[in-house]
Amino acid sequence: MRFKILLLILLYPGAILAQEQVKIPASIYAFDYVSGHETVTIQTGTEAFEEVRLSRANIVGPMAAVTAGGMVRIHSKPVNVEGKVTHPVLSTTALPAGIKRALIVLFPDPKNTKEPYRSLVVDHDLKNFPLGVYRLINLSPHPVRGSIARDFVEAKPGGIANLEPKGEPGAIVPVRFEFFDKDRWNLLTETRAAIRKDRRWLTCIYADPATGRMNIRSIPDRTAIPAAAPVATD
Helix, strand or coil: CHHHHHHHHHHCHHHHHHHHEEEEEEEEEECCCCCCCCEEEEECCCCCEEEEECCCCCCEEEEEEEEECCEEEEECCCEEECCEEECCEEEEEECCCCCCCEEEEEEECCCCCCCCEEEEEEECCCCCCCCCCEEEEECCCCCEEEEECCEEEEECCCCEEEECCCCCCCCEEEEEEEEEECCEEEEEEEEEEECCCCCEEEEEEEECCCCCCEEEEEEEECCCCCCCCCCECC
């Protein structure tokens, strides 16, 4: 059996690649921009690409993104090289096993001149990331914790956690986030917010690369939820 598979790959590599291509609903959020690449493209068909204007204020999408071999790629706008149009790759990342809908978070990667964006793929399915939930991503070097109303969550550096406040929709509740540094918990932000069940939030906690100061950015997710399951491409 293995010999037959190897023979097929050697004789028909394009056919094998086509079999591996699958479409998945994908949305994109840019934590920051790479200069000159504020607009990117994502492959949506065998020869089709959709242009995406990145945003730091909103999550864009979803698009029916083509994946191959369990990888998802973000491309630059098309360029003409010796009379042939190409879409250079700006970022490549592996999809988590079993993921049905993806939220791709892009970060500039100044050390990588070949692929200047680094990607983090978050499960965007409602079962994993329900309405009313704050999806907390700790991008900082410190442990963090947050509370909304009486609900509480912690995340280690690089960790991801869901914070789902309970209560009546519209109720105004206290919000508090802290980070652990110098042997104690330090206040990051304290405010009040309304309980909502009609949307979800992507919440990033990070250290400013210039000042080292801790910050928090919470983006309301207003993207539509695709009803169709991923399907194989032609």
